Amino acid sequence: MRKRIGILTYRGETGFVEPGFLRRLVKEGNGMGAEVFVFGLQDVQLAERRIKGFVPAEKGWKSEWFDWPDIVIDRYRYYPLAKHSRYPPFRKQNWFRYANNRFTNKFNLHQILQEDPLLTRWLPETHAYARSTLVSMLARHRQVYLKPTNGSGGRSILRVEKTAVGYSLHGRTKQQAKSSEMLSSIAKVCERLEAWMQREKNGKEDFFLQQGLQLSLVPGRTVDTRVLVQKDGEGTWRLTGMGIRIGSTRSSTSNLHGGGTAMPAIPFLVHRFGPEEARRIVLECKELVLQTVARIEQHFGQMMEFGFDLGVDVHGRVWIIEINPKPGREIFRQLGEYRRYLQAVRRPLEYALYLLAQDETRKNRSLG
Ligand SMILES: Nc1ncnc2c1ncn2[C@@H]1O[C@H](COP(=O)(O)OP(=O)(O)O)[C@@H](O)[C@H]1O
Ligand SMILES: [Mg+2]
Incomplete structure (x- = not known):
């Protein structure tokens, strides 16, 4: 049939x-x-x-x-x-x-992953928004990001950066418009952030604060790594592909929707870090992804695919920025990796057919 x-x-x-x-x-x-x-x-x-x-x-x-x-x-x-x-x-x-179970928002997910000691080294410091938290985070980090719990495409994200004369704010509105300003005091920063949340939120949405990572692997740009991990036709997790996204100039995000461009991961990392360090980074990204999906499935049941937004900072340290349960595949098309793009489209279908075949085997076994 x-x-x-x-x-x-x-x-x-x-x-x-x-x-x-x-x-x-x-x-x-x-x-x-x-x-x-x-x-x-x-x-x-x-x-x-x-x-x-x-x-x-x-x-x-x-x-x-x-x-x-x-x-x-x-x-x-x-x-x-x-x-x-x-x-x-x-x-x-x-x-x-x-074929895919329900998932949760970014902030909740962070709380869940945070409980696993194997994963904490890859998680940036993250808290619910509160004035006192922002102040203490800015004392410890040069940059702090304010992000909506259900955001996507880099929308409604605001970055606060300490400078010699005050604080510089860079953001993206819901409509992807760039916004930036300089403020002289932390009190003004808090006011500005609260006004931002009021204006940018959808319904009862919350925002959270996150340690800013130093992702300017290309000077003046935000650079991050996208890894697509998918179940295959045998129900096994596979890394389908990896790519680098380079944000437009003076953008606090790298999203392709926000004008970012794509690059193949390995040549980029080799160029930036040298072959040995690049190899270590790629292996760490793989390890991170596989350990994280294992943890996610323990919590949420069987999942189908994820797009990991990973940060590789200027010191070569790897971080989890976001885990997207309904990821795009456009990056492979942009990279001209058409076969990989097709594979990325096919895998969920193969996995769905695998699940059905498994259901049948189980049914036959219980009948026989
Ligand atoms: N903590 C952070 N430090 C540095 N850059 C960040 C941080 N969080 C987000 N970014 C940048 O903003 C982009 C969008 O953030 P992300 O959390 O992936 O939200 P979205 O769901 O809108 O894609 C990231 O791909 C990254 O370039
Ligand atoms: Mg993202």
Whole structure:
């Protein structure tokens, strides 16, 4: 029997958020002999147990009714906005066999990882926002980042940096606009940060403070490393690829959405640190990623893939900046690594089919 895989995502008035990727996903899934369709929450008819699914047409998309999927890949990127309010309760209901479990926000995740002594050396100091905390962090770190717990794309992040004459603030608004200013006192910095949180927050969203890492591996730029780790068709974690992102000039973030550019990781690290140190860094990144996903699965159950944003600081020390459960693959396209991009698209489908095969073996065993 042909397996039926549903891809859950947000479908708005103007269509899907990442249409190019979704088209690829359907096409690759079809190539594996599966039936694949994309759907939004409004397309699910629970009573009839059917779904209005979307598949690529010559131009755009066409919709058809599909029977209940055997498995669903959850690609819904949630933000605390009114238009997404139906997602959390829906997702908690487990109406489907999901290939990926639910995850949590950045700050919670940090608290969970922090409990594992194997991981603490890779975690930057992180706290909930409070004036006194900001003051004490600025006494110990040259830079402190203020970040929203549910942010993405570098949005709403503000960096505070101590300078000889005061504090310089650099940020990105929700709309990705750069913002910067100089302030003379810490009291003004606190006021500014609080105004920022008021303006930038979505709903009841919180912000947290994080030790600023020295990521200017290219002078004047924020540089970080993106590692994609995915389960393969045998349920084993694999590092699919790694790339460097270099932020635009005078940007406090490196995100590609914010105008950053991509570079292949190994040549970049060899150029910056020399071959031996680069090798050590790459091995440490791998070790970090595999240990962290093991810890995450202990806590959250089986997961499918993650994009790790890692910081390699100017001393060659490796840090976890963010772990994204619904990562993009665009970096590989930007690097011209087209085969790797395709592999990155295929792996979740292969994993979903693997899970279904496992379900069947289990069922047969219990029958026999
Ligand atoms: N603690 C930090 N120190 C230095 N740079 C940081 C820090 N936190 C974030 N950044 C920069 O900002 C970017 C975006 O931050 P991240 O936490 O990944 O949020 P987002 O979800 O918006 O991508 C990172 O890729 C990095 O370039
Ligand atoms: Mg990020």
